[in-house]
Amino acid sequence: MAKSKALKGRIRSVTNTRKITRTMELVATSKLKRAQDRVVATRPYAEALRGVIADLVTPELAEGFPLLRQPAPPSKGGPTRAALILLTSNRGLAGGFNANLIKEARRRMESLEKAGYTVDLYAVGKKGVGFFKYLGRSMAAQRTDVTDNPTPDHAAEIMAPLIEAYSKGELASVDLVYAAFISPLTTPPTTLRILPVEPPAAKAGAARADYILRPDAAQLLDRLLPLYVRNTMYRGLVETSAAEHGARRTAMKSATDNAGEILDLLKRTYNRQRQAAITQEIAEIVGGAAALQG
Numbered sequence: 001m002a003k004s005k006a007l008k009g010r011i012r013s014v015t016n017t018r019k020i021t022r023t024m025e026l027v028a029t030s031k032l033k034r035a036q037d038r039v040v041a042t043r044p045y046a047e048a049l050r051g052v053i054a055d056l057v058t059p060e061l062a063e064g065f066p067l068l069r070q071p072a073p074p075s076k077g078g079p080t081r082a083a084l085i086l087l088t089s090n091r092g093l094a095g096g097f098n099a100n101l102i103k104e105a106r107r108r109m110e111s112l113e114k115a116g117y118t119v120d121l122y123a124v125g126k127k128g129v130g131f132f133k134y135l136g137r138s139m140a141a142q143r144t145d146v147t148d149n150p151t152p153d154h155a156a157e158i159m160a161p162l163i164e165a166y167s168k169g170e171l172a173s174v175d176l177v178y179a180a181f182i183s184p185l186t187t188p189p190t191t192l193r194i195l196p197v198e199p200p201a202a203k204a205g206a207a208r209a210d211y212i213l214r215p216d217a218a219q220l221l222d223r224l225l226p227l228y229v230r231n232t233m234y235r236g237l238v239e240t241s242a243a244e245h246g247a248r249r250t251a252m253k254s255a256t257d258n259a260g261e262i263l264d265l266l267k268r269t270y271n272r273q274r275q276a277a278i279t280q281e282i283a284e285i286v287g288g289a290a291a292l293q294g
Helices: 002-056 097-114 126-135 152-167 217-293
Strands: 081-087 118-124 141-143 174-179 189-195
Touching: 002 217, 081 097, 081 152, 081 217, 097 118, 097 126, 097 174, 097 189, 097 217, 118 126, 118 152, 152 189, 152 217, 174 217, 189 217
Parallel strands: 081 118, 081 174, 118 141
Antiparallel strands: 174 189
């Protein structure tokens, strides 16, 4: 009897858990659709911006813009500091999503430190901030206010001090670790070099656009390069947000399916125990009746 009561309690507990995970799966699916739409909406503008910069940049112009200039290595008197931006989520229950991003960030940091750089870490998201605080790792900046709906203003605020520091020659590079959104099931942790800006390569066989420029190319690049850097950061925020919802939906679906399997097993076990108890009671009754007749 005690075992049956314990099984009934577990069945109730697993049933309630399955309801919660199913609800979270549906919420993540709804948020994923909106986040996926944002990812798709950002791509045409980003591609157009890349194309314009590819057409404007020439080797002669590149030397005059700090954001395009490749700094010398530390051994030759170049900057000794490098910045790394890590994007994680503010919430958990997303499988290995945050752990994979943190692992990629640590791998990149080790690579930069081996090359002789001091890494300034910029952590965005409670999970990344909490992890490096636990390790006692100092951070140049931390933000936990970027929600499920990142905006271009968030990207501009994150990049403003980094653009300024790089333009002054204080930083050798700025890398971004984020989750590239390829599909809801494919969101690999990715490291992207934001600064220095590498001018997009023109497509093979494509004719170079012949612009009539007013103002001239130098003035346009002066405005477009910071915009391009901020837009790259914004795309990283948007794709990481979409990837988070995809990972959470996958994790909650797996949890719901597992809860269903456990529930089936518990119900079968409970029914077997109940049947065994009924069979034993019948046997005792029959045995008692036979004894009385004898």
